Amino acid sequence: MVLPLIFILLLVGGAVLAAQSSINGRLGAKTGIIESAWLTFIMGAVLTFLLMFFFEPVQQATLFSVPKWQLTGALFGVVYMLAIVFAVPRVGTAAATVAVISGQLVMSLLIDHFGWLNNAQLPLGASRYIAMALLLGAIVLLYLSHQRRNRRMAAQPG
Amino acid sequence: MQHALILLGVLIAGMGLSVEAGLLGPLGEQVGHLSATLSIFMVGALLLSLALVFVPRRQLGALFKQPRWLLTGGILGPVYVIVLTLATPVVGVGMTMVGILSGQIAASMAIDHFGWLGSEERKVDGYRVAALVMILVALWLM
Known part of the structure; x- marks a missing residue:
């Protein structure tokens, strides 16, 4: 019962991420990379602080008691935001998305396979190899779609 | 060449995004999901605020001259x-x-196809539909 719900949540999360990179790419092109990323994180911090303040059940551990390396996720988030806002106007959304996705996939399979960062170990089985091959195929298709569009654009300027 | 470097x-x-997910999951289990999320945005906002001080020619004012939905x-x-x-x-x-x-690709296709959020219209083609189908199969296999 929980699994389908999680999938719906994940799809919404991904959809939101796509909408966000589209919006932030435009904003960054108009106002600057750091400015756009800064506003995104400030608003995110304000919103999640309010949510946490009113809705978080009390926990044994707090952000101040867990080992510090567990708090370094933000560094990766900031690097990602800066990279996207920098890259989208230069290489196009499709190419940037394909690159992000490749990195995401390889790393996430490594983390699961070895159980890095205190995550449960989920070894790679045959079906996961097939899944990876399918995802690579999908990435190639997206790239081809992008190339064909570029050729069309070059053939008919304006 | 420069293209390849940017893509790299x-x-x-x-x-890094996957590492972030790998860090956040266990962290959220320990301190609560909303606190874990807050740590990301709080640290990010503070770091970028520092960076902002040293950026030449800041355009903070320009932020608030944009249409609000941006x-x-x-x-x-x-x-x-x-x-x-x-x-x-x-x-x-x-x-x-x-x-x-899957959500990302489906939504970015919809955004491109209908030209939502002010992006230029790019119609969905066969390649993109095939890519989406392959991703859904992969999701089912994982």
Whole structure:
């Protein structure tokens, strides 16, 4: 019962991420990379602080008691935001998305396979190899779609 | 050449996203999902505030001259991060990323196809539909 719900949540999360990179790419092109990323994180911090303040059940551990390396996720988030806002106007959304996705996939399979960062170990089985091959195929298709569009654009300027 | 370098950088940034998910899942289990999410945005906001002090020719004023909907990225971000912290402990980082990926690709296709959010219209073609189908099959296999 929980699994389908999680999938719906994940799809919404991904959809939101796509909408966000589209919006932030435009904003960054108009106002600057750091400015756009800064506003995104400030608003995110304000919103999640309010949510946490009113809705978080009390926990044994707090952000101040867990080992510090567990708090370094933000560094990766900031690097990602800066990279996207920098890259989208230069290489196009499709190419940037394909690159992000490749990195995401390889790393996430490594983390699961070895159980890095205190995550449960989920070894790679045959079906996961097939899944990876399918995802690579999908990435190639997206790239081809992008190339064909570029050729069309070059053939008919304006 | 410069293109390839930028793409390499973005690829590494993508790897970072998975590391973020891998860190957030266990953290959220310990301190609460909303606190884990807050740590991301709080640390990010503080770091960028520092960076902002040293940026030449800041254009902070320009931010608020944009149409208001262009400023909503910060409201969308927490949705993604909260979903990450909820999902990774249950289904693992790999599955989480494939789910996110499907949503990302489907939504970016819809955004391009209909020209939503002020992006130029790019019609869905056969390649893109095939890619989406392959991703859904992969999701089912994981």
